[in-house]
Structures are given as C-alpha cells and as structure tokens.
Amino acid sequence: MFGKKNELLDQDKDGKLTRRNILAGAASAVAAGLWSRDALAQQRGESVIDVILNSNRRDRWQNSFDARRSSSDAVASTIPIFAPQTVQYIEEAMNRYREIVNAGGWPRVPADKSLRLGDSSPSVRILRRRLMISGDLSTRAGLSDQFDTYVDAAVKRFQLRHGLPADGVLGRYSFAAMNVSADVRLGQLETNIVRLRAMSGYLGDRYVMVNIPAAQIEAVENGRVAQRHTAIVGRISRQTPILNSKIHEFNLNPYWNAPVSIVKKDIIPLMQKNPNYLTDNKIRIFDRNKSEIDPQTINWNSEEAVNYHFRQDPGRINAMGSVKINFPNPHAVYMHDTPQQSLFNKLLRFDSSGCVRVKNVRDLLVWLAKDTPEWDRRAIERTIDNGDRIDVRLNKPVPVYFTYISAWSTQDGIVQFRDDIYERDGVKELAITQ
Numbered sequence: 001m002f003g004k005k006n007e008l009l010d011q012d013k014d015g016k017l018t019r020r021n022i023l024a025g026a027a028s029a030v031a032a033g034l035w036s037r038d039a040l041a042q043q044r045g046e047s048v049i050d051v052i053l054n055s056n057r058r059d060r061w062q063n064s065f066d067a068r069r070s071s072s073d074a075v076a077s078t079i080p081i082f083a084p085q086t087v088q089y090i091e092e093a094m095n096r097y098r099e100i101v102n103a104g105g106w107p108r109v110p111a112d113k114s115l116r117l118g119d120s121s122p123s124v125r126i127l128r129r130r131l132m133i134s135g136d137l138s139t140r141a142g143l144s145d146q147f148d149t150y151v152d153a154a155v156k157r158f159q160l161r162h163g164l165p166a167d168g169v170l171g172r173y174s175f176a177a178m179n180v181s182a183d184v185r186l187g188q189l190e191t192n193i194v195r196l197r198a199m200s201g202y203l204g205d206r207y208v209m210v211n212i213p214a215a216q217i218e219a220v221e222n223g224r225v226a227q228r229h230t231a232i233v234g235r236i237s238r239q240t241p242i243l244n245s246k247i248h249e250f251n252l253n254p255y256w257n258a259p260v261s262i263v264k265k266d267i268i269p270l271m272q273k274n275p276n277y278l279t280d281n282k283i284r285i286f287d288r289n290k291s292e293i294d295p296q297t298i299n300w301n302s303e304e305a306v307n308y309h310f311r312q313d314p315g316r317i318n319a320m321g322s323v324k325i326n327f328p329n330p331h332a333v334y335m336h337d338t339p340q341q342s343l344f345n346k347l348l349r350f351d352s353s354g355c356v357r358v359k360n361v362r363d364l365l366v367w368l369a370k371d372t373p374e375w376d377r378r379a380i381e382r383t384i385d386n387g388d389r390i391d392v393r394l395n396k397p398v399p400v401y402f403t404y405i406s407a408w409s410t411q412d413g414i415v416q417f418r419d420d421i422y423e424r425d426g427v428k429e430l431a432i433t434q
Contacts, residue, residue, distance in 0.1 A: 075160040079410035080220045082199050082209060082401075089409035090193045096135075097186040105182035106133040111175035117168055119147040127151065127170070130178060131158060135413060163214055163418045176432045177417070184427055185407075188417065191425050192407040199403065206370075207399040208247065210335075210356055212240050213406040213418040215349040217335075217358060219367050227367055232338070232349045232357040239422055240354050242404055245327040246397035250365055252383045252390045254324040258283070258310035259332060262353055264303065267310060271300040282313040314389050322384045323361045325368070327400050335400075337361045350421055356402075371396040406430070 079085065100106065109130050110123045124147045131137035137154035155174070156166040162177045170178070209218045212233050219227040234240035238261075258267060270277045278285070278295045285293040286309040298305050312318055321337025331354065338357040358364055362380060369375040372395045383390050404424055409415045420430035 075157060075414055077410045078225045080209065080218050080225050081211060081405055081408050081410065082203055083223065083410060084200060086408055086410055087193060087196055087200060089412060090189055090196065092412065093409050093415045094186060094189050097182060097189060100133060100182045101186055106130045108179050109175065111179065115147055115170040117147055117149065117152045120145050124151065161414065161416050173432060180429060184429060185417065187427060188407045188425055188430060192405055195405055196408065203401065204399040207401065210402045212402065212404050213421055219364060227363060229364060230344045230359040232344065232352050234352050234354040235350050236422065238353045240356060240402060241331045241333060243329045243331065243402045245329050245400050247325055247327045247368060247394065247400050248397045249326050249391055249393045250368065251324040251326065252380065252392065253314040253322055253387055254320050254389065255314060256312035256319040260306050263306050263310055268300060268305055281317060282315060284311050284313065286311065314387065323365060368394060368398055
C-alpha cells in the first residue's frame with residue numbers, strides 16, 4: 001500500500017489556473033518585502049524556513065504545540081464548531097498561514113516509503129522541519145534523521161488535526177495530507193470562514209450539527225458539546241445534502257421504506273442476481289391498495305418495481321437498525337442506527353445513500369428526549385429489546401444542521417482540516433481520500 005511513490009498532490013498537471021496560482025500572483029504585491037527578508041536571512045546564514053521558525057509571532061502558537069505534551073485531549077475540545085470564537089480562531093490561523101506562505105511554505109516530505117517510530121532516514125529530517133513549521137513539533141526537538149518519540153507525538157498530533165487514525169505511522173493518507181501546500185490550506189481556511197460566518201447567529205440552546213466532511217455529529221447544549229458521534233454520510237455519487245430543520249420525533253424498531261432511487265439503483269440489480277434477496281432480507285412489496293405483492297410476479301428485467309412500495313420489517317437486519325430520527329426536509333433524508341456497526345471503524349466513512357448513520361445512537365436519543373421525560377434511557381432500551389414499534393414525538397423539537405465545514409479551529413493554535421470529499425472547496429488536491 002505504501003510502496004508506490006505518491007503522486008504530487010500540490011501540482012497542477014494540466015497547467016490550469018488554480019487557487020495556488022492566484023495566491024502566488026497576489027503575493028507579488030509584497031515581493032519586495034519577501035526578497036529583503038530572504039536576503040537578510042541569507043546574511044545571517046538562515047533559510048526562509050528558519051525565518052518562519054524564529055518568528056516572534058510564533059511564541060504563543062509554539063507553546064500550544066509542544067510535542068512533548070501531545071495527546072488526543074490537547075486536540076479535542078468541548079467548544080462546538082459553530083461557536084462564536086471559531087471565527088476568531090480561524091482569523092488568527094489565517095494570519096499565521098499567510099506568514100508561512102509568504103516565507104515559502106513548508107517542504108514536501110518524500111512519500112517513497114512509510115515512516116514510523118524507530119526509523120532513521122534523511123526524510124525524517126525533512127519531516128521534522130515540516131512539522132515545526134505547522135507548529136506540530138517543538139523546535140526544541142531539534143533536527144536529525146531519527147524518528148524518535150518527539151516526532152511520533154508530533155505525527156499523532158498532526159493526524160488528529162486532519163481526522164486520521166493517530167497511530168504515528170506516515171502512510172498513504174498521512175503523506176497526502178501533509179504534502180498539501182500551505183497556500184492551499186490557507187485557501188481552505190478562507191473558504192470555510194465564509195461558511196462559518198453564515199452560521200454565526202443564534203442556533204438554539206440545544207442543537208445537533210452534522211459535519212459532512214468530518215463524518216461527525218455534535219450535540220450542543222448551552223454553548224458546549226454534550227456529545228460527539230462518529231457518523232457515516234453519503235458517498236460521492238449520493239451526497240448528503242446541506243439542510244436546516246428540527247428533529248421532531250424518533251422511531252424505535254422502525255420499518256425501512258425504500259425510496260424509489262434505491263429501488264432503481266440497488267434493489268432491482270440485486271433481484272436480478274438473487275431472486276431471493278427480498279425474502280432473505282425481510283423486505284415486503286405493497287401496491288397502491290396496500291396489498292402485499294409476490295416478488296416473483298414482477299419483471300425484474302424492467303423498471304416495473306418502481307411502481308410499488310418496498311418496506312423492510314423491523315428487526316436485527318433492518319437497514320436502519322433499531323432507531324430512525326426524523327426531521328422535515330425536501331430530500332427525504334434522516335438519521336438512523338445501522339446493523340453494520342463495523343463501518344464506523346473505517347477511515348473513509350462516506351458510504352450511505354445520503355442519510356446519516358449514527359454511532360451510539362441511543363445515547364443521542366436520550367439527549368434528544370431530555371424534555372420528554374417519559375422516554376428516559378430505561379424506557380428506550382426496554383422498548384427496543386421488546387421489539388415494539390413505537391413513534392416518539394419530542395415535547396421540544398431540537399434544531400438540526402447538516403453542514404459542510406472542512407477547516408476550522410476551536411482552540412488557539414490548533415487548526416483542524418478534513419478532506420474535501422465532495423470537492424466543494426474548489427481545489428482538487430483537497431479531495432485526498434478520493
């Protein structure tokens with residue numbers, strides 16, 4: 001997997017005008033200042049990278065990124081992405097990234113082989129400089145060819161900030177994220193600060209936010225993240241939509257009603273391969289009079305099936321698992337459980353047909369039903385275990401926002417980036433996991 005040399009992600013192979021070209025053009029306005037800065041650095045025997053590392057403005061940022069204190073707790077925050085201070089932190093991050101860009105950016109780390117704790121390679125020296133410039137590694141760690149515990153902690157910090165498994169191993173996706181150029185990252189921040197400013201008003205004392213690029217859900221209460229949930233969102237061909245709504249009910253042990261799009265794209269091809277597919281998966285067919293239809297009476301080599309209603313019985317193999325969360329929207333999407341819990345462990349969680357699957361969804365139900373006291377955890381668990389199909393209306397609907405934020409910051413000096421999986425940021429190389 002890691003043996004092949006990665007394609008250079010920050011090159012425009014077609015020679016087209018890109019954000020990087022535009023930024024490079026804009027930078028010409030300050031060229032004189034940069035030349036004098038570079039000349040001064042050369043007189044001192046410093047490189048442009050050294051100038052960045054020795055900048056007075058880096059003091060506070062550097063302290064927050066001392067690799068000796070690296071941990072997931074240092075990167076995680078209870079501040080929601082839609083908090084007012086997020087915009088302020090992004091503005092500060094943009095100033096730092098402009099400084100990095102103006103001084104020449106960071107070096108590209110050779111991706112010819114994976115790197116991990118204990119390795120010794122000239123590439124590690126380049127890696128150290130790259131991590132120092134972005135603030136993930138303390139300058140006190142020094143420069144050497146050794147992948148030591150300082151570098152291991154810094155790589156894990158970097159991986160956490162980019163939504164990657166924090167295993168300390170530089171492989172395919174870590175290299176790709178690391179070698180996105182500084183000016184492209186700056187452009188990503190500029191794009192996302194506009195999105196965040198658009199959501200800077202009052203969102204509710206309690207609300208749910210689904211961040212599609214991060215495949216993550218925040219349940220926010222009184223300005224703090226009460227719960228975070230790993231999610232599975234729509235694949236590239238069936239994207240999860242942007243929307244604002246209010247969660248008004250949830251269904252326990254729900255039926256799954258297949259939309260026409262899934263009947264056409266999935267069920268018909270599956271029935272062509274396996275005539276017992278519907279029976280094996282406890283999916284029933286009904287006509288307009290709600291009379292059940294025998295699957296064998298339908299011509300599966302045509303689109304006749306789209307004229308019928310497909311409904312899966314509640315149970316262990318139901319596509320929505322034990323829970324469905326409803327909110328009005330024109331896209332007919334919803335949030336739900338899944339019988340395929342192993343999917344939550346995947347790095348690439350873009351696998352649904354547009355709806356959002358929620359890990360530990362019962363915890364979210366308890367939080368949603370806070371103002372519906374007759375539905376506490378015990379009542380929810382008992383109903384699910386009994387197999388009773390119940391619709392629960394919330395006494396107080398909870399706002400829900402499906403959004404697309406691929407870069408943000410909720411702490412001073414800690415900038416989060418995610419892949420632009422749907423290519424909405426306008427730069428091809430940010431769609432790393434495609």
